[in-house]
Amino acid sequence: MTRVLDVRDLSVSFPAADGRRFHPVDGVSLTLDRGETLALVGESGCGKSLTSLALLRLVPAPGRVDAGSVIRLGDTDVLALKGEALRRIRGRRIGMIFQDPMTSLNPVFTAGDQIAEGIRAHFRVSKSEARARALRLLEEVGIPDPEERLDAYPHQLSGGMRQRVMIAIALAAEPEILVADEPTTALDVTVQAQILEVLDRLRRSRGMAVLLITHDLGIVAGRADRVAVMYAGQIVEEAGTAELFAHPSHPYTQGLFASVPRITGPLRRLTPIRGTVPPPTEWPSGCRFRPRCPQAFDKSVLAPELMPVGPGHRMRCWLAEEPAAQVELSRRSG
Amino acid sequence: MGRWLLRRTAQAIATLVLTIVLLFFLSHVLPGDPLSRLGEGRPLTAAETETLRARYGLDRPLRSQLGSFLAGLARGDLGTSIEYGRPVSALIAERLPATLLLGGTVLLLNFTVGLWLGVRQAVRRGSAEDRWLTTLSLVGYATPSFWLGLVLAWLVGVEWRLLPAAGMRDPLVDGGILAGTADVLRHLVLPALTLSVVSIAGTMRYQRDAMLDTLRLPYIVTARAKGLSPARVTWRHAWRNALFPVLTLFGLWLPVLVTGSVFVESVFAWPGLGSLAAAAVGNRDYPLLMGASVLVAVIVVLANLLTDLAYATLDPRVRLT
Amino acid sequence: MTAAPEALRSVWRAPGGRAGLAFLLFLVLLALAGPLVLPDPVRQFDLVELAGAPPGPDHPFGTDQLSRDVLSRVVSGARVSLAVATLAVALSVTLGAAVGLVAGYQGGAVDAALMRLVDAALAVPRLFLLLLVLAVPERVPLVALIVLMGATGWFATSRLIRAEVLRLREEAFVHAAEALGASGRRIIFRHLLVNSAGPLLVAATLGVGDVILLEAGLSFLGLGVQPPTPSWGGMILDARSVLVMAPWVGIFPGIAITLTVLATNLVGDALRDALDPRGA
Numbered sequence: 042m043t044r045v046l047d048v049r050d051l052s053v054s055f056p057a058a059d060g061r062r063f064h065p066v067d068g069v070s071l072t073l074d075r076g077e078t079l080a081l082v083g084e085s086g087c088g089k090s091l092t093s094l095a096l097l098r099l100v101p102a103p104g105r106v107d108a109g110s111v112i113r114l115g116d117t118d119v120l121a122l123k124g125e126a127l128r129r130i131r132g133r134r135i136g137m138i139f140q141d142p143m144t145s146l147n148p149v150f151t152a153g154d155q156i157a158e159g160i161r162a163h164f165r166v167s168k169s170e171a172r173a174r175a176l177r178l179l180e181e182v183g184i185p186d187p188e189e190r191l192d193a194y195p196h197q198l199s200g201g202m203r204q205r206v207m208i209a210i211a212l213a214a215e216p217e218i219l220v221a222d223e224p225t226t227a228l229d230v231t232v233q234a235q236i237l238e239v240l241d242r243l244r245r246s247r248g249m250a251v252l253l254i255t256h257d258l259g260i261v262a263g264r265a266d267r268v269a270v271m272y273a274g275q276i277v278e279e280a281g282t283a284e285l286f287a288h289p290s291h292p293y294t295q296g297l298f299a300s301v302p303r304i305t306g307p308l309r310r311l312t313p314i315r316g317t318v319p320p321p322t323e324w325p326s327g328c329r330f331r332p333r334c335p336q337a338f339d340k341s342v343l344a345p346e347l348m349p350v351g352p353g354h355r356m357r358c359w360l361a362e363e364p365a366a367q368v369e370l371s372r373r374s375g
Numbered sequence: 376m377g378r379w380l381l382r383r384t385a386q387a388i389a390t391l392v393l394t395i396v397l398l399f400f401l402s403h404v405l406p407g408d409p410l411s412r413l414g415e416g417r418p419l420t421a422a423e424t425e426t427l428r429a430r431y432g433l434d435r436p437l438r439s440q441l442g443s444f445l446a447g448l449a450r451g452d453l454g455t456s457i458e459y460g461r462p463v464s465a466l467i468a469e470r471l472p473a474t475l476l477l478g479g480t481v482l483l484l485n486f487t488v489g490l491w492l493g494v495r496q497a498v499r500r501g502s503a504e505d506r507w508l509t510t511l512s513l514v515g516y517a518t519p520s521f522w523l524g525l526v527l528a529w530l531v532g533v534e535w536r537l538l539p540a541a542g543m544r545d546p547l548v549d550g551g552i553l554a555g556t557a558d559v560l561r562h563l564v565l566p567a568l569t570l571s572v573v574s575i576a577g578t579m580r581y582q583r584d585a586m587l588d589t590l591r592l593p594y595i596v597t598a599r600a601k602g603l604s605p606a607r608v609t610w611r612h613a614w615r616n617a618l619f620p621v622l623t624l625f626g627l628w629l630p631v632l633v634t635g636s637v638f639v640e641s642v643f644a645w646p647g648l649g650s651l652a653a654a655a656v657g658n659r660d661y662p663l664l665m666g667a668s669v670l671v672a673v674i675v676v677l678a679n680l681l682t683d684l685a686y687a688t689l690d691p692r693v694r695l696t
Numbered sequence: 697m698t699a700a701p702e703a704l705r706s707v708w709r710a711p712g713g714r715a716g717l718a719f720l721l722f723l724v725l726l727a728l729a730g731p732l733v734l735p736d737p738v739r740q741f742d743l744v745e746l747a748g749a750p751p752g753p754d755h756p757f758g759t760d761q762l763s764r765d766v767l768s769r770v771v772s773g774a775r776v777s778l779a780v781a782t783l784a785v786a787l788s789v790t791l792g793a794a795v796g797l798v799a800g801y802q803g804g805a806v807d808a809a810l811m812r813l814v815d816a817a818l819a820v821p822r823l824f825l826l827l828l829v830l831a832v833p834e835r836v837p838l839v840a841l842i843v844l845m846g847a848t849g850w851f852a853t854s855r856l857i858r859a860e861v862l863r864l865r866e867e868a869f870v871h872a873a874e875a876l877g878a879s880g881r882r883i884i885f886r887h888l889l890v891n892s893a894g895p896l897l898v899a900a901t902l903g904v905g906d907v908i909l910l911e912a913g914l915s916f917l918g919l920g921v922q923p924p925t926p927s928w929g930g931m932i933l934d935a936r937s938v939l940v941m942a943p944w945v946g947i948f949p950g951i952a953i954t955l956t957v958l959a960t961n962l963v964g965d966a967l968r969d970a971l972d973p974r975g976a
Contacts, residue, residue: 522950
């Protein structure tokens with residue numbers, strides 16, 4: 042297996058009004074192998090989108106990636122790149138898809154223009170060749186009448202179609218990694234499935250690695266190889282998808298499962314997690330989930346590390362040290 | 376497109392006619408006799424007044440005066456100047472080239488330097504350069520053009536003797552076209568600079584705000600994530616969209632330029648329409664003033680029409696039905 | 697209206713807003729206290745010895761060609777400029793609100809007629825509208841000048857208010873209240889006051905700066921404030937003929953105009969930012 046992305050201790054900080062800096066992304070580590078799909082799951086405001094932007098150094102000013110962070114794309118040290126070298130990895134090594142296909146496409150250029158531009162930013166090809174490639178990409182992402190859509194403006198396309206164009210743009214420079222940030226959130230349920238299907242197909246046919254960022258555990262099952270759950274700027278649990286779904290261990294992950302309706306299994310009450318994600322300026326000391334956690338105990342005032350709870354399964358919770366409690370947990374949720 | 380253009384043009388013409396009627400009535404709001412000056416110091420006799428009133432049609436009721444004014448306008452006749460005793464249209468035609476030269480220069484500076492500075496500020500928002508330019512544009516926006524003109528004429532023209540401070544040509548310069556052109560350009564610098572400072576200030580602020588609004592949109596992130604160069608993101612992706620609000624500015628900006636040129640032309644004795652209008656004010660020459668106002672209305676309405684047309688051509692979202 | 701002190705506080709918190717507000721307060725105090733400490737602005741000190749004297753201890757801004765104290769005249773001009781601008785803007789905002797309200801609420805032919813009139817008026821720069829009215833009569837009293845500037849400044853405001861009325865008419869709560877038998881007109885009026893107070897205040901503040909420039913321009917053309925009443929524009933007009941010998945006569949009133957307009961615009965900008973936090 043080839044490791045294509047290696048992120049270690051990634052932190053992103055912004056200046057606060059009082060002159061200090063706060064850290065919406067705080068020590069995130071993750072890896073991605075060729076052909077693999079990793080799902081990064083969490084509520085909005087947990088830092089998952091910022092993490093993905095940091096991969097291409099697209100953190101909006103005045104935010105910055107802190108010293109000590111490591112982002113490696115194969116042999117490339119992303120955080121050491123500058124100017125032209127940085128430009129050359131954007132789109133070429135990592136392609137990105139964003140949440141809202143309406144606002145993420147430039148309204149004054151045609152779909153074809155916007156795809157061809159991504160091609161010509163990285164390959165020395167003629168305009169007509171770029172256009173021909175753009176046409177093939179539109180076919181590949183499953184757009185009907187691609188010839189016609191090539192010259193359509195974003196406002197002339199449906200939501201699902203726009204997101205397919207977005208995917209074609211991300212694929213334009215044939216990246217080895219595709220980052221999809223909430224790719225289906227803004228779409229109808231039926232269209233959601235189609236888009237996820239397209240992503241899956243492309244991953245297989247191109248052998249890409251996919252980082253799928255979502256708040257929706259429902260779309261993770263059956264698509265991701267591994268899952269990382271993020272809360273308050275940190276990864277709080279990570280495991281293979283099957284393992285995580287069988288034994289969700291962190292109280293936050295359990296809360297996420299409890300708030301998602303299930304189609305199979307006995308009927309049960311949906312219990313939302315109490316409270317909301319606090320803003321990054323107000324994250325508590327110790328375990329950050331403590332104020333909302335139904336199982337918080339005396340040790341929760343200390344900040345936990347990621348600790349093993351099973352094969353390839355780690356969580357950031359002191360309960361990992363207490364096997365009795367853990368057994369109790371997995372019995373209840375299983 | 377054709378039908379849209381036709382309807383929009385008809386609408387512009389209707390607005391223009393209404394504007395002219397409005398201008399006509401405005402010039403009759405306050406009591407006063409524009410002919411009283413013609414006695415050159417001594418009061419006019421009753422007979423003289425009557426003759427003059429008949430000549431300028433002032434003895435007829437207002438509605439009939441309006442009627443003949445509009446009828447004349449349709450033939451391109453703007454009436455006769457009281458001060459000069461010549462057709463207003465001829466006076467305007469004589470003065471038009473100088474105003475077009477000055478206005479065109481300022482227009483060019485405004486929509487190149489002004490836009491460029493505004494974009495630069497937005498891209499470097501919060502930097503020392505941005506703060507300096509913001510301050511400068513705020514001050515420029517608040518400066519009365521006639522005062523700035525006088526100060527520049529005094530400092531640059533009289534104290535430092537760097538550039539001519541009045542007129543458009545030096546009668547002592549003769550010879551080839553080259554020397555003549557250079558002379559006109561030297562005379563152009565100060566009035567164009569004065570008028571530009573005042574008008575660029577507004578353009579910069581407007582462009583900066585529009586650009587900042589655009590730069591925070593998601594499709595800018597898309598463009599950067601594609602691996603486009605910063606210049607391409609700024610100019611092709613952001614600026615193309617930030618141009619729409621600025622197009623609207625053209626319609627708002629033209630009246631500012633026209634107003635400014637009245638003062639600046641009169642300060643620098645620039646032989647254009649602005650100084651003609653200022654002189655008409657001093658002479659109480661209201662047919663001339665009326666003619667100048669009508670011309671300004673035509674220009675503004677036409678500019679708004681062109682702005683809409685530019686919008687329609689540049690923005691694919693505007694449907695022309 | 698309870699939001700007013702809050703808005704004022706946020707203006708004070710913004711650096712530009714604070715500078716502008718402080719300068720305007722200073723100017724108002726100066727304009728009020730001026731007559732008590734400064735010489736009479738129309739007094740001619742000594743036509744032989746003191747005509748066009750440069751700035752010095754007795755006359756910090758110098759004297760003009762009629763040996764009048766320039767500082768007194770600038771301060772006195774502040775009083776005239778501020779009073780004229782404030783009154784004219786109060787008038788134009790009231791007119792604009794009234795027209796917008798009528799047009800928006802009546803709709804139909806009334807609305808169409810009023811808005812066509814606004815279109816027509818906006819096709820000519822305000823200066824030209826005023827020139828046409830002011831050029832004919834021999835002498836225009838100050839009150840008439842204020843009324844005329846107010847009467848030519850309401851067009852954009854009326855569009856703003858009309859749009860707001862149209863928006864409110866479509867709001868569900870207005871329909872609901874009407875269904876319950878309440879007067880739609882009263883509800884619209886109440887909400888309009890609440891919703892439009894902010895934008896109106898911003899428009900008015902920025903309008904004051906515009907009118908100060910406009911009045912100065914008219915006075916410079918000899919059509920605005922008439923001598924002997926001192927006005928900044930009129931002072932610059934007088935200074936034109938002596939600019940080379942006594943530049944201070946014209947420079948100080950120009951600086952006064954620039955600073956005052958700058959200050960009102962800074963306050964207006966800060967006010968807009970305070971009411972619309974989007975554009976930080």
